[in-house]
Amino acid sequence: MAFIQTVNLGYKREGRDILKNVNLAVEKGETHALIGPTGAGKTTFLRLIDMLDMPGTGKIFINGVAVSHSEKSRLEIRRRMAFVLQKPVVFNLSVYDNVAYGLKWRGLKKHVIREKVNDILETVELVKYSKRNARTLSGGEMQRVAIARAIATGPEILLLDEPSANLDPVSAAKIEDLISGIIKQNAITVLMSTHDMEQGQRLADRISVLIDGEIVQTGNAREVFTSPKNREVAEFVGMENIIDGEVISNEGNMAAISVYGKTIEAITEHGVDEKVSVCIRPEDVTVSLARLSSSARNVLEGTIIWTAYSGPLCRLEIDCGFPLVSLVTRRSAEEMDLKKGLKVFGTVKAVSIHVIARH
Amino acid sequence: MEEIWNGLVRALRLIFTFDPEVMQIAWLSIRVAISSTLIASLICVPVGSLIHFNNFRGKRILISIIQTFYSVPTVTVGLFVFILFSNKGPLGGLDIMFTPMVMVIGQVILISPILTGLTITGLSGVDKTIIDTARSMGASNWQTAVAIIKEARFAVMAAVILAFGRAISEVGLAIMVGGNIRGFTRVLTTAISLETSKGDIELSLALGIILIFIALVVNFAMNRIQQRQ
Numbered sequence: 001m002a003f004i005q006t007v008n009l010g011y012k013r014e015g016r017d018i019l020k021n022v023n024l025a026v027e028k029g030e031t032h033a034l035i036g037p038t039g040a041g042k043t044t045f046l047r048l049i050d051m052l053d054m055p056g057t058g059k060i061f062i063n064g065v066a067v068s069h070s071e072k073s074r075l076e077i078r079r080r081m082a083f084v085l086q087k088p089v090v091f092n093l094s095v096y097d098n099v100a101y102g103l104k105w106r107g108l109k110k111h112v113i114r115e116k117v118n119d120i121l122e123t124v125e126l127v128k129y130s131k132r133n134a135r136t137l138s139g140g141e142m143q144r145v146a147i148a149r150a151i152a153t154g155p156e157i158l159l160l161d162e163p164s165a166n167l168d169p170v171s172a173a174k175i176e177d178l179i180s181g182i183i184k185q186n187a188i189t190v191l192m193s194t195h196d197m198e199q200g201q202r203l204a205d206r207i208s209v210l211i212d213g214e215i216v217q218t219g220n221a222r223e224v225f226t227s228p229k230n231r232e233v234a235e236f237v238g239m240e241n242i243i244d245g246e247v248i249s250n251e252g253n254m255a256a257i258s259v260y261g262k263t264i265e266a267i268t269e270h271g272v273d274e275k276v277s278v279c280i281r282p283e284d285v286t287v288s289l290a291r292l293s294s295s296a297r298n299v300l301e302g303t304i305i306w307t308a309y310s311g312p313l314c315r316l317e318i319d320c321g322f323p324l325v326s327l328v329t330r331r332s333a334e335e336m337d338l339k340k341g342l343k344v345f346g347t348v349k350a351v352s353i354h355v356i357a358r359h
Numbered sequence: 360m361e362e363i364w365n366g367l368v369r370a371l372r373l374i375f376t377f378d379p380e381v382m383q384i385a386w387l388s389i390r391v392a393i394s395s396t397l398i399a400s401l402i403c404v405p406v407g408s409l410i411h412f413n414n415f416r417g418k419r420i421l422i423s424i425i426q427t428f429y430s431v432p433t434v435t436v437g438l439f440v441f442i443l444f445s446n447k448g449p450l451g452g453l454d455i456m457f458t459p460m461v462m463v464i465g466q467v468i469l470i471s472p473i474l475t476g477l478t479i480t481g482l483s484g485v486d487k488t489i490i491d492t493a494r495s496m497g498a499s500n501w502q503t504a505v506a507i508i509k510e511a512r513f514a515v516m517a518a519v520i521l522a523f524g525r526a527i528s529e530v531g532l533a534i535m536v537g538g539n540i541r542g543f544t545r546v547l548t549t550a551i552s553l554e555t556s557k558g559d560i561e562l563s564l565a566l567g568i569i570l571i572f573i574a575l576v577v578n579f580a581m582n583r584i585q586q587r588q
């Protein structure tokens with residue numbers, strides 16, 4: 001059994017299923033990211049793991065032991081974990097006292113506490129604020145206090161709920177660095193939630209996608225990113241082009257799929273006549289003015305409907321019987337003078353196409 | 360006009376020469392009010408916390424009732440205490456009628472609702488996530504409760520000061536159960552109300568100035584606390 005294991009975990013609120021049959025296994029020392037859109041149930045799930053709320057159905061095992069209903073044993077297990085809540089709140093006390101609180105509650109000696117707290121304030125670069133009231137800190141600094149407070153007690157399990165959401169980019173990056181340092185330096189098991197797919201990829205060993213209270217897919221970051229299991233996951237991981245079609249032939253997993261009168265070739269196990277969706281990432285669509293004589297099997301001819309520049313990139317949509325969004329560099333877009341109404345060719349390699357079943 | 364002016368001058372003289380009677384009255388007032396505030400705080404802050412941290416049937420109604428008693432007339436409490444402690448009353452045997460002790464008891468009853476109620480309000484004002492934060496950091500239920508009370512400390516302190524203000528400025532109760540006995544149970548408010556009617560304007564003015572001064576100090580303390588919150 002995994003270090004953290006849930007079995008058919010369910011949670012209802014006002015008769016509505018917030019979590020349904022969640023089976024999740026996190027191995028010891030693993031960093032596991034729970035990704036999913038807002039409202040998917042990530043916070044609810046983490047609260048159940050930290051035993052702040054009681055599950056409606058199912059069981060949670062921590063290190064092989066089922067979490068019981070007795071408050072005493074729950075507290076005992078909770079004291080081996082730390083949870084950084086989604087909305088960082090600090091006690092109306094000094095930064096030092098905020099970080100020391102958890103240690104005091106565990107009955108540690110004053111000088112031990114002092115040593116640990118000062119050590120950790122150093123790690124999170126808050127030594128100079130040690131005596132300041134934590135309420136006067138900025139959002140990013142408060143989040144660092146929250147993280148310091150969490151790791152001060154040396155937890156075996158660290159739960160992080162969207163640790164860098166609601167922060168400005170600079171603070172968010174700092175928090176992410178801090179977390180990444182904690183993961184590397186400690187033999188700690190981390191379960192974090194994020195709605196940022198890329199953050200999940202950067203930090204986690206494995207990712208579980210939670211949508212509408214159900215885990216739709218679990219796998220390593222690359223797997224989830226390149227081979228989403230269904231349409232929702234595909235949308236969530238940034239497959240902007242999801243086009244419905246039908247398999248017309250399949251020889252040795254090289255399939256021809258008919259989409260809106262055109263044929264797209266892709267690698268898939270789906271058989272003839274199966275209804276599928278073809279997923280293509282915008283960055284995998286190469287745009288050219290002339291038909292490319294490359295090995296790429298799929299060349300789609302169409303007209304540009306719109307272009308939108310942002311920073312060094314240009315996003316554009318080609319109407320080739322169906323809308324195809326492409327992402328090219330600003331430089332090449334300017335070189336080709338891509339603009340609305342221009343006839344272009346979108347080229348996609350068969351291997352960059354991901355095919356999912358359609359229901 | 361002249362008379363008021365002369366009265367004021369003589370009143371100030373009474374204060375600044377530390378007239379023994381004036382000082383004795385003021386000191387008793389403060390002692391009685393501080394005692395009742397302290398006793399009431401020791402009872403009401405824990406009781407308010409108990410009510411806040413526990414869920415039970417009728418909790419809402421109980422809180423409504425407590426709030427209704429915020430503005431209970433002092434003479435009503437006076438009557439109640441009088442019936443309780445008078446010679447023929449159920450607690451008449453204690454023989455404490457017309458003593459500072461019974462005044463303290465009366466004031467404790469008078470300010471208990473406001474202290475309990477404002478403690479509950481103060482505790483409910485603490486961000487709910489703070490409770491989760493404390494629990495997630497490994498606080499037991501008891502440790503969580505203490506942490507929340509600590510978070511609400513400014514609101515609770517404000518409630519205590521407000522209660523003290525109500526205790527020291529009330530008059531109906533002090534007359535009914537204290538009896539305004541000179542040198543024994545005579546406090547600022549009872550002295551003012553009775554000496555004025557007897558025509559001793561300068562004594563009343565002196566005591567009135569002291570009472571206003573106490574009110575100012577209380578107000579100042581209150582503002583300081585609210586600023587820190």
Ligand SMILES: Nc1ncnc2c1ncn2[C@@H]1O[C@H](COP(=O)(O)OP(=O)(O)O)[C@@H](O)[C@H]1O
Nearest residue numbers: 013018036037038039040041042043044045193
């Ligand atoms: N206190 C609450 N009362 C009612 N519904 C809630 C409450 N908290 C969360 N929910 C609902 O539960 C679902 C899951 O919420 P949550 O776990 O916070 O999702 P996430 O963290 O993934 O954004 C949402 O539909 C949300 O509306």
Ligand SMILES: [Mg+2]
Nearest residue numbers: 042043086162
């Ligand atoms: Mg959430």
